[in-house]
Amino acid sequence: MQRTGRGLNEMVTRRIGYFGYGSLVNRQTLRTRYVDAVRAELVGYRREWRIRGDTPTGPACALTATPDNASSLQGLLVIDTEDNLPEVDQREARYDRVAVPADALTLEQDHAVDAFYVYIAKAAHTGAADPRFPIRQSYVDAVMQGYRTEFGDAGLKRFVQETHGWDQVVLADRHQPRYPRAVRLSDAEQDLFDSLLSEVDGFRLIPLHEEG
Secondary structure, eight states: OOOOOOOHHHHHSOEEEEEESSGGGSGGGOOSOOSEEEEEEEEEEEEEEEEEEOOTTOOEEEEEEEEEEEEEEEEEEEEEEGGGHHHHHHHTTTEEEEEOOGGGEEESSOOOOSEEEEEEEOGGGBOOOOSSSOEEHHHHHHHHHHHHHHHHHHHHHHHHHHEEOOSSEEEOOTTSOOSTTOOOOOHHHHHHHHHHHHTSTTOEEEOGGGOO
């Protein structure tokens, strides 16, 4: 459920925006009472499967943004109040929150925002997936559903094509999700996501019992 709304705190608290390029693109995974969310493009970064670490539901590998002057990312700018940042920082505990200049972002709708951020993997957590730190299919599903909802089939295909590192270990946990903010997929979504990923060189799923 999308959580929005305005109250007294928003009139006295600075508004900030954090750019989502993975699970934050799916509004169903957002947990703060955020102000709004708008489709956006961030220049100077590429997306890759290259952050890993222990989580409350086990070791995992996830998406990060890596500086790259030749690339840009399509995503969702979540506009929130500064008071909610500690909660978002806790969610993104393996990431550093990095300020980005306003001119690095193109928003579909203009908003009055005091500061912009993107979350980037901490050096201590930078690393590729392996059997001990797998990519979770339940996480992939949440991200892909978010991109399709926001950007349609073309945006979903762009996400798959522009994301680096698909040729790593992906844990088939869709029906027993390890991702704590797992989403429900329709049969059509499952078929579409599986079809798109089957065309990616090196993509492979491993059963839960083969987890490292």
